[in-house]
Amino acid sequence: MNNNDMTREEAGKLLPPGAALAWGLAKPPQxxxxxxxSIDQIVGKAVEIADRDGLAAVSMSRVAAELGFTAMxxxxxxxxxxxxxxxxQDKACDIPLPPARPAHEWREEMRExxxxxxxxxxxxxxxxxxxxxxxxxSPNNLRVVDxxxxxxxxxxxxxxxxxxxxxxxxxxxxxxxxxxxxxxxxVQAGSNAEEFGGVHYSAALRALVKPEQYPSLHPIxxxxxxxxxxxxxxxxxGNDMDFGLERILxxxxxxxxxxxxxxxxx
Amino acid sequence: MNNNDMTREEAGKLLPPGAALAWGLAKPPQxxxxxxxSIDQIVGKAVEIADRDGLAAVSMSRVAAELGFTAMxxxxxxxxxxxxxxxxQDKACDIPLPPARPAHEWREEMRExxxxxxxxxxxxxxxxxxxxxxxxxSPNNLRVVDxxxxxxxxxxxxxxxxxxxxxxxxxxxxxxxxxxxxxxxxVQAGSNAEEFGGVHYSAALRALVKPEQYPSLHPIxxxxxxxxxxxxxxxxxGNDMDFGLERILxxxxxxxxxxxxxxxxx
DNA sequence: GATATACTGTTTATCAAGTAAACATATTGG
DNA sequence: CCAATATGTTTACTTGATAAACAGTATATC
Numbered sequence: 001m002n003n004n005d006m007t008r009e010e011a012g013k014l015l016p017p018g019a020a021l022a023w024g025l026a027k028p029p030q031x032x033x034x035x036x037x038s039i040d041q042i043v044g045k046a047v048e049i050a051d052r053d054g055l056a057a058v059s060m061s062r063v064a065a066e067l068g069f070t071a072m073x074x075x076x077x078x079x080x081x082x083x084x085x086x087x088x089q090d091k092a093c094d095i096p097l098p099p100a101r102p103a104h105e106w107r108e109e110m111r112e113x114x115x116x117x118x119x120x121x122x123x124x125x126x127x128x129x130x131x132x133x134x135x136x137x138s139p140n141n142l143r144v145v146d147x148x149x150x151x152x153x154x155x156x157x158x159x160x161x162x163x164x165x166x167x168x169x170x171x172x173x174x175x176x177x178x179x180x181x182x183x184x185x186x187v188q189a190g191s192n193a194e195e196f197g198g199v200h201y202s203a204a205l206r207a208l209v210k211p212e213q214y215p216s217l218h219p220i221x222x223x224x225x226x227x228x229x230x231x232x233x234x235x236x237x238g239n240d241m242d243f244g245l246e247r248i249l250x251x252x253x254x255x256x257x258x259x260x261x262x263x264x265x266x
Numbered sequence: 267m268n269n270n271d272m273t274r275e276e277a278g279k280l281l282p283p284g285a286a287l288a289w290g291l292a293k294p295p296q297x298x299x300x301x302x303x304s305i306d307q308i309v310g311k312a313v314e315i316a317d318r319d320g321l322a323a324v325s326m327s328r329v330a331a332e333l334g335f336t337a338m339x340x341x342x343x344x345x346x347x348x349x350x351x352x353x354x355q356d357k358a359c360d361i362p363l364p365p366a367r368p369a370h371e372w373r374e375e376m377r378e379x380x381x382x383x384x385x386x387x388x389x390x391x392x393x394x395x396x397x398x399x400x401x402x403x404s405p406n407n408l409r410v411v412d413x414x415x416x417x418x419x420x421x422x423x424x425x426x427x428x429x430x431x432x433x434x435x436x437x438x439x440x441x442x443x444x445x446x447x448x449x450x451x452x453v454q455a456g457s458n459a460e461e462f463g464g465v466h467y468s469a470a471l472r473a474l475v476k477p478e479q480y481p482s483l484h485p486i487x488x489x490x491x492x493x494x495x496x497x498x499x500x501x502x503x504g505n506d507m508d509f510g511l512e513r514i515l516x517x518x519x520x521x522x523x524x525x526x527x528x529x530x531x532x
Numbered sequence: 533g534a535t536a537t538a539c540t541g542t543t544t545a546t547c548a549a550g551t552a553a554a555c556a557t558a559t560t561g562g
Numbered sequence: 563c564c565a566a567t568a569t570g571t572t573t574a575c576t577t578g579a580t581a582a583a584c585a586g587t588a589t590a591t592c
């Protein structure tokens with residue numbers, strides 16, 4: 001099928017409106033009064049509010065109010081709140097990427113990708129709260145996917161294998177990003193009030209997680225490793241994120257060897 | 267600190283109300299009229315609604331109405347909607363676990379865990395839509411964590427290493443579960459209406475994802491692997507989920523070897 | 533057994549949020 | 563110049579969570 005000669009306008013119609021906006025597929029209006037806002041401005045303010053007060057604080061009225069307009073005015077720019085969320089998500093992905101590395105440094109390049117992704121979750125704690133609608137389809141989000149693929153450009157892998165590795169890395173990055181975010185929050189809240197989750201939970205869980213029902217989990221709850229008290233002393237092998245990540249990289253590495261040498265392992 | 271002699275009641279006070287309910291930490295009322303509902307019944311109905319019409323369809327009024335009561339009556343049982351969501355999540359984790367395997371079959375046991383987790387996402391497509399509040403603290407959810415730990419019971423790993431491996435497996439399972447869910451949806455929607463995402467997007471993305479801006483992603487979009495058209499023909503190495511999973515298992519395996527043999531690889 | 537108490541489910545009432553529709557006003561292509 | 567098309571605002575509707583007051587009911591206690 002020859003879809004390659006589809007115009008950007010046509011493409012815009014196939015995408016959800018928010019995605020079309022993110023791609024800049026919107027004919028600038030020819031008549032009518034000058035616009036007093038811009039999509040960038042709106043999304044920027046929304047991100048600002050979410051950074052400050054969380055995603056739940058982002059309402060159409062709040063965003064509009066902080067820009068000095070009424071809620072309904074936003075709908076002249078963005079057709080729905082879901083679209084605003086998509087645009088926020090894409091904005092959070094608008095980060096500078098480090099330069100490419102030589103092919104043999106693929107492990108380090110993958111590490112950079114995972115760190116960079118985790119950093120998005122830390123920089124914008126609300127990022128992980130946006131419901132996932134499906135595969136990424138917005139421009140900056142796709143640049144991040146492209147980044148994930150970059151270290152594999154010279155690997156003898158087919159497209160599905162590459163996508164599988166992207167999934168491996170990105171799902172780990174997401175989960176770790178969320179954990180990291182929660183830990184950031186705990187630190188912040190812990191300094192202010194002693195009211196935070198983890199510590200309280202660990203006492204409760206020790207009373208509830210019985211060895212009979214939870215034979216494998218029990219010792220880990222008792223030791224405090226489950227609720228992650230004393231969060232630092234585990235840095236023997238590198239930090240927590242790196243440990244899991246290196247296992248993934250080892251798994252990838254091994255596959256490459258097997259595929260090249262036909263079964264033998266390094 | 268000697269937290270072990272905390273009573274279940276005391277523990278309940280430290281947990282969010284929803285979690286306390288999930289653990290059954292609620293003194294049955296001594297006076298007043300007989301209760302006409304039960305928590306199980308409410309949560310069951312909420313799950314039923316979510317299974318049928320999605321998480322957004324679960325409102326206090328809808329749940330109450332389908333049980334023949336008013337919205338406010340639910341608050342006599344569950345203090346807030348967030349608590350209801352936690353209970354739903356826990357209920358979805360109430361699944362039968364396969365019997366333990368001998369230690370040397372740890373790979374298969376981990377596979378079973380990942381498959382089982384993915385199946386939760388498929389059985390309850392709303393499961394992944396529930397916002398994550400932190401680490402699991404409800405009983406069935408923790409049984410699943412215990413399951414994940416089971417294959418590691420005899421491994422020479424410290425608690426943090428075990429938790430890292432759990433994170434590795436569970437984050438992969440979550441991401442793959444969500445993808446699988448979306449694919450299930452696409453199949454369902456595709457048969458009814460041709461209106462579904464993936465296929466439409468792929469045409470649009472081919473027009474937008476230019477090789478200059480997306481050098482690594484472009485070929486994959488063009489081939490259709492990104493939007494996952496022709497979802498089957500990639501079964502050369504086993505199915506899609508297994509491929510990534512085997513890399514994780516290889517990574518774990520290798521670590522075990524290195525740790526035992528002090529650096530050498532199998 | 534009477535009654536105060538602690539419950540039950542209901543009714544009524546807020547409040548917030550998303551968004552449709554109608555409106556007055558501002559630009560600009562023809 | 564003016565019809566057409568925008569813009570931002572006002573008004574209004576809907577849905578959802580949940581607080582508060584209420585009327586009826588079972589039990590503990592006297």
